[in-house]
Amino acid sequence: MNEAELKSLWQRQELQPPVSLPDAEIMNRMRQKLRQFDRNIFRRDMREGVACAVVVGMFLWEFFVESAALARTGCIVVIAAAVVIFGKLVVRRHFKTKRGEPDSVKEFLEKERRKMTREIFLLRSVFWWYILPLLVGEELFVFGLPRPLANKLVATAVCVAVSGFVYWLNQRAVRKYLVPLQEEMETAARVAEQMAGEPGEQDGNAKENS
Amino acid sequence: MKSQARSEGEFLELVQANRQRILRICRVYAWTPQDQEDLYQDVLFQIWRALPGLNHKVLANTWLYRVTLNTAMSFSRKHARQRSAQPVEGAELRQMAEERQGVAEATDPRLEALYEAIGLLNETERAAITLFLEGLSYDEIAGVLGLEAGHIGVLLHRAKKKLSQLMTEELA
Numbered sequence: 001m002n003e004a005e006l007k008s009l010w011q012r013q014e015l016q017p018p019v020s021l022p023d024a025e026i027m028n029r030m031r032q033k034l035r036q037f038d039r040n041i042f043r044r045d046m047r048e049g050v051a052c053a054v055v056v057g058m059f060l061w062e063f064f065v066e067s068a069a070l071a072r073t074g075c076i077v078v079i080a081a082a083v084v085i086f087g088k089l090v091v092r093r094h095f096k097t098k099r100g101e102p103d104s105v106k107e108f109l110e111k112e113r114r115k116m117t118r119e120i121f122l123l124r125s126v127f128w129w130y131i132l133p134l135l136v137g138e139e140l141f142v143f144g145l146p147r148p149l150a151n152k153l154v155a156t157a158v159c160v161a162v163s164g165f166v167y168w169l170n171q172r173a174v175r176k177y178l179v180p181l182q183e184e185m186e187t188a189a190r191v192a193e194q195m196a197g198e199p200g201e202q203d204g205n206a207k208e209n210s
Numbered sequence: 211m212k213s214q215a216r217s218e219g220e221f222l223e224l225v226q227a228n229r230q231r232i233l234r235i236c237r238v239y240a241w242t243p244q245d246q247e248d249l250y251q252d253v254l255f256q257i258w259r260a261l262p263g264l265n266h267k268v269l270a271n272t273w274l275y276r277v278t279l280n281t282a283m284s285f286s287r288k289h290a291r292q293r294s295a296q297p298v299e300g301a302e303l304r305q306m307a308e309e310r311q312g313v314a315e316a317t318d319p320r321l322e323a324l325y326e327a328i329g330l331l332n333e334t335e336r337a338a339i340t341l342f343l344e345g346l347s348y349d350e351i352a353g354v355l356g357l358e359a360g361h362i363g364v365l366l367h368r369a370k371k372k373l374s375q376l377m378t379e380e381l382a
Contacts, residue, residue, distance in 0.1 A: 003370070009321055010343040015233040017250065023222050029251070030221070030258045037255075104356025105337050108280040181287065187332075 045090050052086040055079070062141065071144025077137030085130055088122075113185045120178050123170045131163045221258055228274055231344060235275075238328055238340050239282035240289075249285045256281045275346070275354045279337055320381065327376035335369035342366055 021029070056079050063075035103111060122129075142155045225232070232253050233246075240246040260277050328336055334355070341351045351366075352359040 006324065007343055007345060009318065010234070010324065011345060013230070013234060013321065015230060015237065017229060017233060026222065026225070026254070027218055030255060033255045034259065103280065104276060105279055105283070105354060106356030108283070109333070112284070184287070
């Protein structure tokens, strides 16, 4: 088959929309989807905001109730960590959102690749910006409290176990899903770059077609 | 309210005029009828969301292909990721193959071979050849892909060569 036949075969296809809906129903679905989309973002931000507010509220209360300097220092560290984590997760996301002309495929792939690299970096470094600050604050708080050593050790063991589990979950997500995806994106971007970098062997139809 | 009605009208008009184009791209990037339906809905939604950014100085054609291809690529990657995370069971695999077979029986075998062959190209080649088959000029393809017009010839030359080999194998 030559190119013209191939093009004609392609363009002559009469595909049926999966679901044939009247215009009013299509618009209704779009509005519903948009509402759902905005609601999901709002709920996700709310969940993280509420979790942050609960931690801040609890430790703020402890700050005023406890008199031990070490415990109060722990409260300040936990509160600061919760605010930083909230900022990192939510505020950053909102500043990045913009609407305008859609990206070209190359720009889109590049943006997706950068987004993926940032996500991998964020999850790989989760120990430093999420687990460690909270753990240090909690431990200062626990050891500052006037309680028997055995209780403090049990509380420490629980905190370490939870932190370890959170760390394991994040690293598993990186290994299992994000790294393979990043490799796939990099291959696609490399192929695009290679192709864009070799203009020497253009086919003879280039001018004719453009 | 008036402007919302105007944009709804514009959206419906755009979808109506380009339905076949969108459906063809959905078929390139989604394997089963169910996936094609989901992708079609996603594309419509992204067009609806991106509509305020449609600059009328830019060709609506290029704009539409950018939105559709970007959505389709994201969809295809997300689905590949989900499939690799959840191995498909034997029964499900059979059902997918039957669904695909059902689609294949209803269409021209050359067309089916063409879709199969396009599915085996890499991401950039796949996008370029799809746009070529859609009848876009080299300049328009360059605009959608974000590559220089001078490089499109090379890209298509390779893609066509691969496509021809793959189609010969598929039809043999």
